[in-house]
Amino acid sequence: MSKRPINYTSRDFDSIKEDLVNYAKRYYPTTFKDFSEASFGAMMLDLVAYVGDQLSFYTDFQANESYMDSAIQYGNVLRMARVLGYKMPGSARSTGQVAFYISVPVNTATRGPDVAYMPILQAGTLLQSTSNAPFTLVEDVDFTNPNNEVTVSQVDNTTGNPTFFAIKAYGTVISGQQYRDTFIIGDYMRFRNIELKRKNITEVMSVKDSQGNEYYEVDYLTQDVVYKQVPNYNTNKADVPYVLRLVPAARRFVTVNNAVGGTFLQFGYGSEENLTSNLIADPADVVLEVNGKNYVSEETFDPANLIQTDKFGVVPVNTTLTVSYYANRTNGINAPVGALNSATNPQFSFKNRASLAGSLLNGVVSSLELENEQPIMGDISFPSLEELKQRAYATFASQNRAVTREDYTSLLYRMPAKFGKVKRCNVVRDVESVNNNLNIYVLSETATGTLGVPNNTLKENMRTWLNRYRMINDTMDIIDGRIINYGIRFKVLPAQDINRYTLLQRCIAKLQTDFLNVTPDIGQAIHLAQIYKLLNEVPGVVDTTEVELFNRSGGKYSDVVYDIESNLTDDGRYLIIPQDAAAEVLFSSADIEGVVT
Numbered sequence: 001m002s003k004r005p006i007n008y009t010s011r012d013f014d015s016i017k018e019d020l021v022n023y024a025k026r027y028y029p030t031t032f033k034d035f036s037e038a039s040f041g042a043m044m045l046d047l048v049a050y051v052g053d054q055l056s057f058y059t060d061f062q063a064n065e066s067y068m069d070s071a072i073q074y075g076n077v078l079r080m081a082r083v084l085g086y087k088m089p090g091s092a093r094s095t096g097q098v099a100f101y102i103s104v105p106v107n108t109a110t111r112g113p114d115v116a117y118m119p120i121l122q123a124g125t126l127l128q129s130t131s132n133a134p135f136t137l138v139e140d141v142d143f144t145n146p147n148n149e150v151t152v153s154q155v156d157n158t159t160g161n162p163t164f165f166a167i168k169a170y171g172t173v174i175s176g177q178q179y180r181d182t183f184i185i186g187d188y189m190r191f192r193n194i195e196l197k198r199k200n201i202t203e204v205m206s207v208k209d210s211q212g213n214e215y216y217e218v219d220y221l222t223q224d225v226v227y228k229q230v231p232n233y234n235t236n237k238a239d240v241p242y243v244l245r246l247v248p249a250a251r252r253f254v255t256v257n258n259a260v261g262g263t264f265l266q267f268g269y270g271s272e273e274n275l276t277s278n279l280i281a282d283p284a285d286v287v288l289e290v291n292g293k294n295y296v297s298e299e300t301f302d303p304a305n306l307i308q309t310d311k312f313g314v315v316p317v318n319t320t321l322t323v324s325y326y327a328n329r330t331n332g333i334n335a336p337v338g339a340l341n342s343a344t345n346p347q348f349s350f351k352n353r354a355s356l357a358g359s360l361l362n363g364v365v366s367s368l369e370l371e372n373e374q375p376i377m378g379d380i381s382f383p384s385l386e387e388l389k390q391r392a393y394a395t396f397a398s399q400n401r402a403v404t405r406e407d408y409t410s411l412l413y414r415m416p417a418k419f420g421k422v423k424r425c426n427v428v429r430d431v432e433s434v435n436n437n438l439n440i441y442v443l444s445e446t447a448t449g450t451l452g453v454p455n456n457t458l459k460e461n462m463r464t465w466l467n468r469y470r471m472i473n474d475t476m477d478i479i480d481g482r483i484i485n486y487g488i489r490f491k492v493l494p495a496q497d498i499n500r501y502t503l504l505q506r507c508i509a510k511l512q513t514d515f516l517n518v519t520p521d522i523g524q525a526i527h528l529a530q531i532y533k534l535l536n537e538v539p540g541v542v543d544t545t546e547v548e549l550f551n552r553s554g555g556k557y558s559d560v561v562y563d564i565e566s567n568l569t570d571d572g573r574y575l576i577i578p579q580d581a582a583a584e585v586l587f588s589s590a591d592i593e594g595v596v597t
Helices: 012-027 039-063 074-083 272-276 358-366 385-398 406-413 456-467 500-514 529-538
Strands: 095-105 126-129 134-135 149-155 162-175 177-185 193-195 202-207 213-219 225-231 242-248 250-258 263-266 317-329 340-344 369-372 423-428 437-443 476-479 482-494 540-553 581-584 590-595
Touching: 012 039, 039 369, 074 385, 095 358, 134 177, 202 263, 263 385, 358 482, 385 406, 406 423, 406 437, 406 456, 437 456, 456 476, 482 500, 500 529, 500 590, 529 540
Parallel strands: 213 250, 437 476, 482 581, 482 590
Antiparallel strands: 095 162, 095 369, 126 134, 126 340, 134 162, 149 162, 177 317, 193 263, 202 213, 202 317, 225 242, 250 263, 340 369, 423 437, 482 540
């Protein structure tokens, strides 16, 4: 019997059914004659064509999801990004400075504030914003610091002498609050996975078992040493409070964040028996691995080979794990100026609390007031699908060092969320400077999701983070980016017999969803041709006759006045944006104006 031809290019329902009908007519002309739509045979052909269409769809979908460029599922892109070395950061964390005020009684002997009543507001104190978002104080606020601002707050009405002084001090806060989960661990399991109970976790603080063993967070399970901060007890401890020590991390884990805000702890598969052998390898066993050859081709020696294990760390077994972590309770982690104004059960410590008068002591504690003089901002959104792809490519190319401007951009976006996050950045080399200085322009995100200027704490964290990776001869300045607010005016020609008001609302909604859905990068041009294209795609629009951009400044808008007309290209196809600025439509409902002619 000769091989019957099959057309493998037919992949949709109609073409598959057509091939099946032709196949039946050609090879089964006597047994299959009824090809009407209502026949039983036609129903069977429909069912087979339906199954074939479904199989073709899933085959194509699976093929597309296997490559970074064509994948559209966020989870699949994230898994491929991990292969390239990208580590998905946890939930964003905003950070900033808060001013604290207390009222201290006068010292009758010195006529100044009584030092005995100057407390320390302890780290860990929980603060609250006007939107009920929690913030945590991460450092002690010492009101005895001589650099604090001191002013007279109350005076005696008779003598005019001061009776109370107001002291102002600053402290660093972060969004979120600390939580603690416990997990009962049973028998041995390779590569044990533990899912933490809360979403929007910003940082895992500590993991300990019931035997008192501590598990260290590492970047990869093959990393078996960590740097640990140890208190400095030498004479220079005032300048250097902590000493970095290289500590073997036999018990370790990695943190894995998924696409829906969940967080997992991944352990290795080593056992307690691995700890009975020498953790530090004998150099003679790792320097020369000569087996069947009488020569050595590798001349380099990696000191990391002296501290290594092939079990990826000890996995917890038959114990109870206690995991402490910070998490955001709400998505509104940003706070405008003055929004942070209350403390929940503040923790004060006094040097000689027992010797102080109870009424004055309670007065000092109850007098606590606070406010943030600068906005507390970070990135409140996860990277979009395209942003995730670009960051993954940049991570693979950067290889944990900063040489090119793309390396610096990738490193800034990879900065751990606990240090704060920037929304947009642009690295520009200043060719006019003596040493080709790098100007890094950054923008953050406000509580409403629009662009804003990052605070000083976030910029200082960025500088510290980049110093780990930059080339030794690179100098850099981190500069606030400018925000150019603009609006859009357009005119469209409608089709006949269409409601003009409805058409106008469709056009505005089209620009809001398809043009303003992604915040432009710093220095990214605004393409008017794209606006023309989107408006022409709206059902009922015959043609777009005019598109105009206009500047918005002052009031609720930024103070940047930008001459749009002089910065349009000669052909009027796009608006040039400077390398230190980003363009944004601040209020899409008010800044998009349209006319249906």
